[in-house]
Amino acid sequence: MVIGTARTYRNLRLSVVGLLALHLILKVIISEPTALGDLFIFNSIAFLAAAIAFFAPPFNDQLARLALFGAIFLWAIGSATTTWNSFYSPTIWPNISDICYVLFYPLMLFGLIRALTARRKFRPAEILDVVIITFGFSTLIAALFLKSAMNHFVGSSTTVFFSIVYPVGDVVLLSIALIIILVQHRAFRSVLFLIGIAIFTVTDLYFVFKSATSGYNFASITDDGWLVGLIFIAEALWHHGGDSRISEKIISASTTAAMIFSGAILTISALKEGYIPSAALVPAIATVALAVVRMALALHDARTASTNLELSRIDELTGLANRRRFIAEIDLLAAGNGTILLLDLDGFKVVNDTLGHGAGDELLRQISIRFSRVVPHGSLVARLGGDEFGVVIPGGPRHGLEVALALASTVSYPYIVAGHEVSVGVSIGRVINDGSADTLHRADSAMYEAKRAGGGMVLWTP
Numbered sequence: 001m002v003i004g005t006a007r008t009y010r011n012l013r014l015s016v017v018g019l020l021a022l023h024l025i026l027k028v029i030i031s032e033p034t035a036l037g038d039l040f041i042f043n044s045i046a047f048l049a050a051a052i053a054f055f056a057p058p059f060n061d062q063l064a065r066l067a068l069f070g071a072i073f074l075w076a077i078g079s080a081t082t083t084w085n086s087f088y089s090p091t092i093w094p095n096i097s098d099i100c101y102v103l104f105y106p107l108m109l110f111g112l113i114r115a116l117t118a119r120r121k122f123r124p125a126e127i128l129d130v131v132i133i134t135f136g137f138s139t140l141i142a143a144l145f146l147k148s149a150m151n152h153f154v155g156s157s158t159t160v161f162f163s164i165v166y167p168v169g170d171v172v173l174l175s176i177a178l179i180i181i182l183v184q185h186r187a188f189r190s191v192l193f194l195i196g197i198a199i200f201t202v203t204d205l206y207f208v209f210k211s212a213t214s215g216y217n218f219a220s221i222t223d224d225g226w227l228v229g230l231i232f233i234a235e236a237l238w239h240h241g242g243d244s245r246i247s248e249k250i251i252s253a254s255t256t257a258a259m260i261f262s263g264a265i266l267t268i269s270a271l272k273e274g275y276i277p278s279a280a281l282v283p284a285i286a287t288v289a290l291a292v293v294r295m296a297l298a299l300h301d302a303r304t305a306s307t308n309l310e311l312s313r314i315d316e317l318t319g320l321a322n323r324r325r326f327i328a329e330i331d332l333l334a335a336g337n338g339t340i341l342l343l344d345l346d347g348f349k350v351v352n353d354t355l356g357h358g359a360g361d362e363l364l365r366q367i368s369i370r371f372s373r374v375v376p377h378g379s380l381v382a383r384l385g386g387d388e389f390g391v392v393i394p395g396g397p398r399h400g401l402e403v404a405l406a407l408a409s410t411v412s413y414p415y416i417v418a419g420h421e422v423s424v425g426v427s428i429g430r431v432i433n434d435g436s437a438d439t440l441h442r443a444d445s446a447m448y449e450a451k452r453a454g455g456g457m458v459l460w461t462p
Contacts, residue, residue, distance in 0.1 A: 009055055013238070016048040016231055024224060033219035039083045042219075042227070046076035049230040056237035060115065065237060067111030072230050074100040074107065079226075086218060105169035106130050108233075112173060112197075115237065116190060125301070128294045129255045133172060135283040135290070136258020139265055166208070170201035189239040196232030199225055255294070262287035315383040317361055318368035326382035326390045330439060338393060338433040339400025340440070342447040343407065345387040346425035346455050351417065359418040366417070367424075370410040375403060390443075397432050404430055404457055428457040 019041060026037040050073040056065050078100030085091040110130045174197050203225030210216035262284040269276040269284075313325035321329070330340060345367070352360035364387065371381045371389065376399075380392045391407065393400045411426040429447025431439055446460035 012048065012055070013052055013235065016045055016052060019045045019048065020224065020227055020231065023227075024221065027221040027224070033086070035087045038219040039080070039087055042223070043076055043080040043083060045227045046072065046079055046230060049227070049234045050076055052231075052234040053237055056234075059240065060237050064111045064114035067107045068115065068233060068237065071104045071107035071111060072234060075104045075226075075230065078104070083219070101166060105166075105173065108169075109133065109173055112193065116193060125294060125297050128290055128297065129252075132287055132290050132294060133254045133258045135287040136255075136262050139258075139284040139287060140261040166204050170197070170204045173197050174201050187240070189236050192232050192236035192239065196229045196236065198229075199232065200229030203229065255291075258287055259291045262291075318365055318383045320368050320372070320389075321380055321382035323382065323384045323390075326380065326384060326392065327440070329380045329382075329392045330433075333392060333394065333433055336394065336433070337396055339395070339397060339404070340431045340433060340443045341391040341393070341400070341404055341407070342384075342429040342440075342443040343389040343391070344427045344447055344451060345411070346427055346451075348387040348424055351422050351424065355418050355420060355422070359420075363415055363417050363422065363424070366415050367411065371407060374406040374410055379403065400430065400432070404428055408457060425455045427451040427453075427455050429460065430457055431460045 023037055023041045023045065026034070026041070030037065050069055053065060053069040053072055078097040081092045081094070081097045081100070085094060113130070174194075178194070203222065206222060206225070207216060265276055265284045266281065266288065269281055313322055313328075314320070315322040333340075348360065348363070351363055364383070367389075368381075368383065371391075375381050375391060375393070378394050382390045382392075384390050391403070393403050408426055408428060411424060414421045414423045416422075427447055427450035429443045429445065429450055431443040431446060433439060436442070442460040446458040450456050450458040
């Protein structure tokens with residue numbers, strides 16, 4: 001079954017090359033546009049390229065695979081709509097083509113970034129970054145060249161805008177691809193992506209140039225450049241890429257630049273009315289609005305990360321600091337004055353065995369509350385696991401001794417747990433901090449010495 005499936009996919013990849021060759025031969029033999037060659041065969045090749053991307057091997061990032069499939073499929077729909085309207089009547093709503101072509105670029109950019117950077121975890125902000133980059137750079141190019149282009153193209157400013165926004169998208173794609181490939185190993189997969197995008201871009205630029213000079217002929221042989229580019233992009237998904245990952249700084253810098261361009265253009269438009277074509281203001285406004293949403297997401301992510309960091313340093317049962325936070329606090333104390341205590345409860349196992357683990361957990365919570373009440377401000381009390389606690393007390397040795405005695409005293413009073421009165425003791429190991437790397441080991445040794453002595457407190461000495 002697996003062999004048969006592999007053979008089917010190989011035949012699919014070969015068939016698209018065969019159809020492309022057939023189309024080129026037909027264009028050489030019959031230079032005039034034909035429904036068979038330029039509507040059915042031409043667009044069948046585009047849809048087959050989309051299928052090749054869709055059935056790409058599972059080693060791909062699935063979001064990358066689906067995004068690239070969606071981009072090629074939308075381009076194929078746009079192409080099919082345009083060519084249908086050139087041959088048949090009634091025509092299909094022509095704006096479908098523009099919508100599909102415009103959506104092609106953010107999908108292609110998103111898929112390209114994920115395919116070339118070996119990402120796995122998806123973040124909603126990735127989509128916003130892609131859209132901001134696309135709109136922002138489109139705004140810049142439109143502001144710079146739209147007025148000049150309107151002198152050569154026929155139609156409204158919106159029509160002209162759509163005529164130049166496609167090569168703008170290609171340039172953005174090509175630039176991002178080049179940056180990514182330069183910062184990672186040049187895997188065969190990356191080379192195929194770059195070749196495909198480069199061929200697609202050159203074809204688009206040639207189309208724009210010919211259209212501006214009234215020299216473009218519908219369904220010319222050069223249109224096959226689009227198909228060749230899409231085939232290379234789809235084929236790239238069938239090859240493994242490098243293991244290196246792109247730095248987030250590259251995408252962040254592109255997003256920031258897009259926001260700056262759009263903000264500057266809106267400022268210029270406000271200061272000098274009519275200087276910037278209105279068609280360039282729509283993506284500029286969209287870029288700024290999306291940038292606000294992006295910043296809100298960034299703030300939310302930062303708060304979430306801060307909360308997660310805090311939770312990772314808290315003991316879930318008692319709400320005290322955990323071992324990780326305790327060790328970090330010892331490191332922060334360094335060579336400063338302070339005392340480190342390790343406390344182990346005596347008789348806790350009996351409570352667990354006779355009253356159950358639920359009662360044992362409740363006892364630990366009650367003890368934690370008592371400990372928290374007696375430690376002075378600036379000190380840290382942590383549950384290290386089981387019935388073991390740790391305390392870091394800044395200040396001189398006498399201050400540390402007083403806190404240790406207070407902690408021992410709080411444990412000595414009985415507790416009401418599960419309707420029973422229970423009593424436990426505590427063994428305390430005390431160490432005067434001197435900046436040594438084995439401070440925790442010393443406190444542990446002193447605590448076990450106190451344990452062997454039947455409870456109480458032991459101060460570690462050399």
